[in-house]
Amino acid sequence: MNTALIVLLAATVVLVGLAAVFLGQETGVAGESENETVKLPQPQTAGSISVEEALAGRRSVRDYGAAPITLADLGQLLWAAQGVTDVRGYRTAPSAGALYPLEVTVAAGDVADLPAGVYRYVPSGHLLYRLADGDARSALAGAALDQSAIEEATAVIAISGVYGRTTGKYGERGIRYVHMEAGHASQNIYLQAVSLGIGTVSIGAFDDEGVGKVLMMEEDERPLYLMPVGKM
Ligand SMILES: Cc1cc2nc3c(=O)[nH]c(=O)nc-3n(C[C@H](O)[C@H](O)[C@H](O)COP(=O)(O)O)c2cc1C
Known part of the structure; x- marks a missing residue:
């Protein structure tokens, strides 16, 4: 040659x-390379209790058992919040104009088969995208008036809103729509949690900037709810 x-x-x-x-x-x-994402188990669309039973049994729970929740449980809760349920991209929770301004982030501490870290839920692929390594629960509690439920939970699910996605079409009124949508997602998590024997509480008392920092949120993203989750 x-x-x-x-x-x-x-x-x-x-x-x-x-x-x-x-x-x-x-x-x-x-940044979604293979080793930065965690594929979640296929979500279930049939459960062991009725919607009526879940509604009747829903309560805010702030104390949790020591057992970790499973990755399947976590995936199911995330799917309930914002999972895709239609080939057109529609989700479990309604969204004004189907613009989907909500983001869902997880601070995982003690979830089976999931290293402690901060993860972003990606509804389109039903997967987690890793944002950071390490247990963020106590830092998160620190940004939320030291509420013990956050530190004791096996994981904390955060619902945040990117207002611009909705105000771009609906103007100022879009802000109210984003808040309404956070309520839908939160209630879905509550009801799914009852069905799985998991406790949760919707937490609104926290420092936005502190929570945004711990959970690596974007500039234009505002945390709206924290939902600690743990076995009953
Ligand atoms: C917008 C909102 C904010 C809330 N913030 C907190 C909170 O910061 N900490 C907390 O422990 N519970 C919080 N909660 C839960 C309420 O305390 C709870 O829903 C109420 O006591 C009724 O109990 P139930 O959910 O078991 O029916 C909040 C609920 C809502 C709807």
Whole structure:
């Protein structure tokens, strides 16, 4: 093989490698590489109790058992909050104009088969995208008047809103729509939790900036609810 051919082959290998890296960045959802995501178990669409029983049994629970919740349980709660239930992208909770301004983030501390960390729920793929390693529960409690439920929970689910997605179409009125939608998502989590034997409480008393920082929220994203979850 002559020198020119070797140089040409080497250049081709380098170019193909660069193209793979470039295309990988372009086609993936921001940073969603294999090792940064956790695929959640398929959500169940049949349960052991009726909607009426879940409604009658729903209570805010602030003390939890020591047992971790499973990854399937966590996935089911996230699916209840914002899971996709229709090929057109519609979700478990209604959304004004189907604009979906809510984001769901998890501070996982003691979830079976899930390393402690901060994760963002990605409804389209029913998966978690890892934002940070480590147990954020006590920092989160610190940003929420040291409410013990947050520190004692096995995980904390945060519902946040990106107002611009809705106000872009509905103006100021969109702000109220985003708050309404957080209520829908929160209630879905409550009812799903009853069905799974999991306790939760919707928490609104916290410092927005502190919670946003701990959960690595974006500039235009506002935390609306914290929902600690744990086995009853
Ligand atoms: C908007 C909102 C904010 C709340 N914030 C908190 C909170 O910061 N801490 C807390 O322990 N409970 C909080 N709760 C839960 C209420 O205290 C609870 O829903 C109420 O006591 C009624 O009890 P129940 O949910 O068991 O019916 C909040 C509820 C709502 C709807």
